[in-house]
Amino acid sequence: MAGFLSKERIITGGNFNRWLIPPAALAVHLCIGMAYGFSVFWKPLGNALVGEDGKPLAACAAGAVTVADKLSGTWRALFATDCNWTQFDLGWMYTLFFVLLGCSAALWGGWLERAGPRKAGLVATVCWCGGLLISALGVYTHQLWMMWLGSGVIGGIGLGLGYISPVSTLIKWFPDRRGMATGMAIMGFGGGAMIGSPLATKLMSYFATPTAPGVWQTFVVLALIYTVFMLCGSLGYRVPASDWKPANWVPPVKNASSGMIATRHVHINQAHKTPQFWLLWLILCMNVSASIGIIGAAAPMLQETFGGALIDQGSLSFADIKKDEVLIASLAAVGAGFVGLVSLFNIFGRFAWATSSDKLGRKTTYSIFFILGALMYMAAAWAAGAKSLAVFVGAFCIIASMYGGGFATIPAYLADMFGTQFVGAIHGRLLTAWSTAGIVGPVIVNYMHDMRLEAQVPFDQVYGPIFYVLAGMLVIGFVANLLVRPVASKHFMTDAELAEEKKLAHEKVLPGNESQAKAASGGSRVLAVFAWLAVGIPVSYGIWSTLQKAWALFH
Structure with a gap:
């Protein structure tokens, strides 16, 4: 074995x-x-x-109001068998x-x-x-x-x-x-x-x-x-x-326009000592933080902002609709459609933006993410006030595509900067930025949301300032991306060190x-078709199910 x-x-x-x-x-x-x-x-x-x-x-945390009460209820819920769990x-x-x-x-x-x-x-x-x-x-x-x-x-x-x-x-x-x-x-x-x-x-x-x-x-x-x-x-x-390469492909000596593609390799233990690693860490953290919280709240955000306008009840606010179980169910269906649409853009943005980065370059691609993302948040803030549903939905579809695109482009960015020998391990360490963003983004969005509601701000005016804060986070990411430069030669492994690492990694060179x-071969082409069908059929099922939900947004 x-x-x-x-x-x-x-x-x-x-x-x-x-x-x-x-x-x-x-x-x-x-x-x-x-x-x-x-x-x-x-x-x-x-x-x-x-x-x-x-x-x-009743829930284990029934009657909990403060955070301390909720945490106490969660502790009880961990082991209790006589009460229900809360979200x-x-x-x-x-x-x-x-x-x-x-x-x-x-x-x-x-x-x-x-x-x-x-x-x-x-x-x-x-x-x-x-x-x-x-x-x-x-x-x-x-x-x-x-x-x-x-x-x-x-x-x-x-x-x-x-x-x-x-x-x-x-x-x-x-x-x-x-x-x-x-x-x-x-x-x-x-x-x-x-x-x-x-x-x-x-x-x-x-x-x-x-x-x-x-x-x-x-x-x-x-x-x-x-x-x-x-x-x-x-x-x-x-x-x-280790010496394999695609047919008729010549490795680039250097990216002529930016010098941003390394031809040597940085050791995993050296990568985090470079400023480039921490700049890329900040880039990923800001890109994810600015999107993950708002995407996680996509359905209630749409419902609270547009209220009855989503279900031909334009005179009713979300506060009014909450009191009617039939209307809130109709609104929830539209919210689910919005979530489905955002999910599709998140998914296909991963492939589209990452593929585009092969032509545009990773640094340029991330610059587009940050500039366009900030503009989309400002457009969403305007659309929320003007009650322009089309602009609002379009802005968040684009934001979702760049959220997904950021995840898909970062491994190639790392390979360009640090070489390919340890890119998987370096990528693994960089994903701590995702863990951080997964806490920072939702906390900012949920905290500002709850504080504004406590201040008696109407539901349809809650999110505008939140959008501007998230746009500011993208500006931070943009500045970090501008500061990225090629890794200094002192950080790269020598030929002898690289050979030793290849030996430790059990790599080998095949005959010329x-x-x-x-x-x-014909057999491998048939196998490839079968393999793509095996994953393509479930993906098609998922797309169809998601489009059915998204239709409620346009119906």
């Missing part, structure tokens, strides 16, 4: 069809991307326990997901480079799918701590390893299209919820009974499905020989006739 999982076993060369690697990466990322869709479980889990009268039992209790899993994602990627990124993507992918499979099974047991026994441990902690580790496992592999297979290659895989992480959420909803409906919401059975089925896909994806990974890509 050790030999089967070893990196040496999956090193290949010119007779391998490199287009088999992106669907393998997508198979993994589409599964772990369900982390974005876990909110579909909050409401069913919040009403999981019912009394003899058939009504849900506040369950929402901590989101925090665990993305904090553990960044931490695990940072801790084990170096090991991944030496162990290879197959072994890392299989560990990610065990953690993510095993975590779902532990969560299923937690739901069955009504133990919240098992949910946190299973999906939050163990699953979060699987997220980190699964997220970065294909990054350096894809960059090495596609040195001529770094942005496009990473964009295809990371698009899958954004699309995981697009597939998993409607699937989970159907499964819960199938397994639900009058006294149980069918969540634990859904976790088990999802774990089994994801195990199959993640195993196929992980076993499908291959690593190119295998060092360059050859035309794919």
Whole structure:
């Protein structure tokens, strides 16, 4: 088994069809991307326990008003079996997901480079799918701590390893299209919820009974499905020989316009000592912080800003509509459509912007993100006041596309700056910026939102100042991006040091006739088509389900 999982076993060369690697990466990322869709479980889990009268039992934090009361209620909810969980209790899993994602990627990124993507992918499979099974047991026994441990902690580790496992592999297979290659895989992480959420909803409906919401059975089925896909994806990974290159491709000596593409390699232990690493850390943190909080609040933001105008009740404010269960249900459907539309732009922005960066350059692409993003937030603030729904929705679709594009472009930016030898490990450490942003962004948005409501600001005027603060964060990112310069030569490894690292990473050089890509054989082309269909069909299902929800916004 050790030999089967070893990196040496999956090193290949010119007779391998490199287009088999992106669907393998997508198979993994589409599964772990369900982390974005876990909110579909909050409401069913919040009403999981019912009394003899058939009504849900009170929440463990019933009557809590202050943050201290809520935290006390959450502590009780961790172990209690006689009260229901609140969204506040369950929402901590989101925090665990993305904090553990960044931490695990940072801790084990170096090991991944030496162990290879197959072994890392299989560990990610065990953690993510095993975590779902532990969560299923937690739901069955009504133990919240098992949910946190299973999906939050163990699953979060699987997220980190699964997220970065294909990054350096894809960059090495596609040195001529770094942005496009990473964009295809990371698009899958954004699309995981697009597939998993409607699937989970159907499964819960199938397994639900009058006294149980069918969540634990859904976790088990999802774990089994994801195990199959993640195993196929992980076993499908291959690593190119160190001297492999695409047919007829000549490596650039230097980017003539900016000098921003390195031809040598920085060691993982040296990367964080460079100013470039911390500038890129700040760039990613600002790009994510400025978007993640507002995207997470997309549905209520639209509803509160436009109120009755969304459902042909223009004279009614959101405060009026809240009092009517029928109207609030209609408004919720429109909000869900907006979330679906934003999700689509987030997903396809990952591929479109990352691919564009191959032509535009990474620094230019991020400059566009920050300038255009700030302008879109100002446009959204104007649209909120002018009640221009089209401008408001359009602005946030563009913002969502650049949020996703930032994730997909950053691995190629790192490869340009630090070389490809340790790009996966460096990317893992940089993802701590995501963990930070996952806390900073929502805290800013939610704090300002709640404070303005407490100040009796009308619902439709709450978000304007928030948009300007987020635009200011993008300005900080823009300045950081301007300061990025090529890495100083003293930070790069010597040829002898690089050779030693290649030896430690179990890399090898293939015979000269295998060092360059050859035309794919008929069999490998058929296999590639099958692999793309295997991931393309679920993606199509997710797109169709999302478009059905988004139609409510235009209907």
